[in-house]
Amino acid sequence: MTPRKPALVFVFITLFLDVLGIGLVVPILPKLVEKLSGGGVDSASFIFGWMVGLYALMQFLFAPVIGSLSDRFGRRPVILLSLFGSGLDYFLLAWAPTLPWFFLGRLISGISGANYSAAAAYIADVSPPEKRAASFGIIGAAFGLGFIFGPAMGGWLGHFGLRVPFYAAGTLTLINWLYGYLILPESLKPENRRAFSLRRSNPIGALLELKKQRLVLGLSISYFISSIAHQVYPSIWVLYTSYRYGWGTKQTGLSLALVGLMAAIVQGGLTRKIIPKIGERRAAVGGLIIMAIALTGYGLAPQGWMIYGIIVFGSLSGIAVPAIQGMISRTVGDNEQGGIQGSLTSLQSVAGAIGPLFATGIFGYFISAKAPLIIPGAAFFFSSGLAVMAAMLAARSFRRNPA
Numbered sequence: 001m002t003p004r005k006p007a008l009v010f011v012f013i014t015l016f017l018d019v020l021g022i023g024l025v026v027p028i029l030p031k032l033v034e035k036l037s038g039g040g041v042d043s044a045s046f047i048f049g050w051m052v053g054l055y056a057l058m059q060f061l062f063a064p065v066i067g068s069l070s071d072r073f074g075r076r077p078v079i080l081l082s083l084f085g086s087g088l089d090y091f092l093l094a095w096a097p098t099l100p101w102f103f104l105g106r107l108i109s110g111i112s113g114a115n116y117s118a119a120a121a122y123i124a125d126v127s128p129p130e131k132r133a134a135s136f137g138i139i140g141a142a143f144g145l146g147f148i149f150g151p152a153m154g155g156w157l158g159h160f161g162l163r164v165p166f167y168a169a170g171t172l173t174l175i176n177w178l179y180g181y182l183i184l185p186e187s188l189k190p191e192n193r194r195a196f197s198l199r200r201s202n203p204i205g206a207l208l209e210l211k212k213q214r215l216v217l218g219l220s221i222s223y224f225i226s227s228i229a230h231q232v233y234p235s236i237w238v239l240y241t242s243y244r245y246g247w248g249t250k251q252t253g254l255s256l257a258l259v260g261l262m263a264a265i266v267q268g269g270l271t272r273k274i275i276p277k278i279g280e281r282r283a284a285v286g287g288l289i290i291m292a293i294a295l296t297g298y299g300l301a302p303q304g305w306m307i308y309g310i311i312v313f314g315s316l317s318g319i320a321v322p323a324i325q326g327m328i329s330r331t332v333g334d335n336e337q338g339g340i341q342g343s344l345t346s347l348q349s350v351a352g353a354i355g356p357l358f359a360t361g362i363f364g365y366f367i368s369a370k371a372p373l374i375i376p377g378a379a380f381f382f383s384s385g386l387a388v389m390a391a392m393l394a395a396r397s398f399r400r401n402p403a
Contacts, residue, residue, distance in 0.1 A: 001070060002028040002246075004024055007122065007126045007184065007185065007187060007208050008123065008126065008127075008135065010176075010179065010180055010183070010184050011119050011122050011123055011138070012138045012141070012142050013063075013142075013176055013179075013354070014079065014083065014115070014119055014176060014180070015119055015138075015139055015142035015143065015146075015332055016086075016142040016145055016146045017145025017146070017169075017172055017173055017176050018086070018113055018115070018116070018141060018142075018146070019145075019147060019150060019174070020149055020150040020153070020169070021090065021150070021169035021172070021173060022146070022148040022150060023146055023147060023149065023151045023152075023153070024111075024151075024153055024154035024157070024165040024166075024168060024169045025082040025148015025209040026156040026366035028154060028155075028162045028165055029227070031162060032102075032162045032163070033047050033051070033099070033102070033156075034129060035162065036096075036098065036099050036102065037099060039065050046307075047099065047403035048248075050103075051102070051103065051106045053353070053370040054103065054106050054107055054110060055106050055109055055110040055113070055320060056110070056349050056352050056353050057074050057110065057349075057353075058107055058109075058110025058111050058113075058114070059110050059113060059114045059116075059345065059346075059349045060346050060350060060353075061202075061250075062110070062111045062114040063114040063116065063117045063342045063343075063345035063346050063349065063403060064117070064201050064202065064205070064339065064342035064343060064345075064346055065114075065201045065202075065342070066114045066115060066117050066118050066338075067117035067121060067201075067337075067338035067340070067342025067343070067344060067345070068083065068117060068196055068197065068201040068338055068339050068342060069196060069201075070117070070118040070121055070188070070338035071121070071193060071194050071196075071335055071336065071337065071338040071339055072193055072195060072196040073189070073192065073193075074186045074187075074188045074193070074258075075118050075121055075122040075125065075186065075187050075188055075189045075338070076180075076184055076185070077120075077311065078115070078118045078124065078189070078338075079115055079118050079180065079184070080121060080180055080184070081178060082112040082114070082115035082118070082182055083111075083112075083113075083115065083173060083174075083180065084174070084177050085178040086112040086113065086115075086173050087170050087171075087173035087174035087177055088107065088170070088174075088361070089105055089108040089109050089112060089170075090166045090167070090169045090170030091166070091167070091170045092104070092105045092108070093105040093106075093109075093163075094163045094166035094167050094170065094281075095163075109165065114342075114345065116139075116341070117338060117342035117344075117345045118250060118338055118341075119139075120139065120215050120325070120337075120341040120344075120345075121134070121188075121338040121340075121341045122332075123135050123136060123138070123139070123336035124232065124329045124337040124341070125187035125188055125334070125337060125364065126187050127329045128186075129329075130276075131276075132273050132325075132326040132329050132330060133271070133275045133280050133283070133322045133323045133325065133326025133327070134271050134272040134275050134276065134322065134326075135322075135326075136271075136321075136322035136325040136326055136329075137267040137268060137269075137272065137275075137318075137319075137322040138242070138267070138268055138269030138270070139267070139322070140263050140264075140266070140267025140318050140321065140322065141263065141264045141267045141268025141269075142181045142272075142275055143260075143263065144259070144261065144262070144263030144264035144265075144267065144268070145254070145260060145264045146260075147259070147260035147263070148257050148260035148261060148264075151256075152166070152257075153168070185359050188334075188337075191336070192333075192334040192335045193294075193335060194335040194336070195257075196382035201339075210340075210343055213331055213332070213333055214217060214397070214400060214401060215327070215328075215397055215400075215401040216328050216332065216340070217390075218343065218393060218394070218396065218397030218400070218401075219284075219324050219327060219328050219394060219397055220328065220343070220392075221393055222284075222288070222324065222343060222349060222390040222393040222394040222397070223299075223321070223325075223328075223347060223348075224347045224348075224350070224385060225386050225387075225389055225390040225393065226291065226320065226321070226386070226390040227347065227348050227351035227352070227355070228290060228351045228355040228383075228386055229291070229295070229355075229358050229383040229386035229387045229390065230291075230351075230355070230360065230383075231351060231352060231355025231358075231359055231382070231383075232295070232355070232359040232379050232380060232382075232383040233259075234356070234361045235355065235356040235359035235360050235377055235379075236359050236360060236365075236382075237252070237255075237256070238252050239360075239363060240298075240363065240376060240377075241255065241304065241307070243376055244304075244376045244377075245303070245304030246304075246373040247258075247304060251283040251304065255307060255311065258308060258311050258312075259311055261312060262312060262315030262318075263315060263318055265315070266271050266315045266319065267314060267319075267322060270316075270319070271283075271318070271319050271322050275320050275323055275326075276391065279301070280323040280324075280326055280327050280396075281323075281327070282322050282392050283319045283322075283323035284319075284320050284323040284327070285394050285395050285398075286319070286320075286390050287316070287317045287318065287319040287320025287321070287323065288315065288317065288320045288387050288388075288390050288394065289387075289388070289391050289392035290313070290316050290317040290320075291314065291317035291320065291384075291387040292384045292385075292387035292388045293313075293314075293384075293389065294310055294311075294313060294314025294317060294357050295314075295378065295380045295383045295384035295387060296381060296384045297313075297314070298310055298377065298380045299375075299376075299377025299379075299381045299384070300377060301394070324394070325344070326343070328340060329341075352393050358379070358382065359379045359382075360384050362378050362379040363376070363378065363379040365378075366379075
């Protein structure tokens with residue numbers, strides 16, 4: 001087995017455990033917050049919202065820092081340190097006796113969870129330039145599988161105690177840290193390292209770095225807009241399917257499991273076949289167009305059973321993001337991979353903060369008495385328009401940069 005294969009396996013497991021850990025605590029965290037706060041569901045929801053926001057804020061602030069540190073000191077020490085921090089943090093959350101301790105734990109979780117930028121840079125290091133887009137597909141596969149197993153395991157383990165999922169997530173993460181400590185080679189060559197710079201490592205400075213090359217800037221804007229569009233799924237999926245089709249937890253769970261399964265199939269396997277065959281540029285634009293069609297389909301579907309077919313078709317849009325990441329990665333130097341991945345992670349964090357506000361606001365308005373017409377799928381139509389805009393921006397960037 002070549003060194004590249006075990007390295008990619010480790011990165012896949014690391015990202016899978018990141019998502020699995022998040023999914024493990026999703027079913028029990030609101031209940032635990034309610035128990036610690038001593039109030040009702042209303043006050044617990046408010047506190048939980050602040051915890052989610054804190055996690056996203058830390059990722060926004062620290063993804064460029066972790067990416068730049070990996071450009072300076074190498075990917076291995078940064079990934080291992082963040083993994084070790086995540087493992088210990090889960091045990092802190094399992095023990096936390098009060099809400100301030102919980103907030104501290106979520107703060108640490110957001111920082112250590114920003115290792116996505118270093119992991120993506122590792123993928124770029126160990127993959128030939130022409131295969132990076134396909135290799136980036138393992139990120140989506142890890143997220144898809146973690147999305148399936150995390151909440152299911154968390155709900156099951158939660159029956160044995162609200163803190164048990166934290167112990168499970170911490171144990172799995174530390175096992176992976178030990179595995180990486182023993183076998184993970186360094187991917188960044190000494191000659192490709194660069195000095196750490198605070199100017200590049202703060203979120204604003206990291207995003208300004210994207211302006212250096214027109215193609216990178218154009219694709220990054222397209223990536224950002226498509227990320228905002230994608231937020232419609234986690235924001236209103238349960239609300240929309242319940243309102244329009246009368247779905248309960250069983251149907252919602254099945255649909256979300258299918259989403260995760262198809263993401264794993266497409267991004268973990270099909271991207272390696274499709275992207276080399278049609279090229280990264282066609283994959284990026286075509287994937288975004290498929291995304292727009294699928295979003296429109298969700299908004300129009302009159303019967304709930306149609307949703308499953310749209311999920312299968314819409315999963316093909318998963319070729320877009322790996323293609324965009326691959327092109328951006330190949331455009332910058334080998335000593336900039338951590339920084340550029342940190343910038344993309346920061347963009348995704350911003351999208352994760354503002355996307356749900358658009359989605360929930362539009363959905364709520366167009367099912368209310370204030371709306372001139374009742375349009376339950378309005379948020380999906382809005383996101384579809386964003387996906388079309390992202391595709392047009394990507395195509396425009398390709399025309400301006402034909403090489």
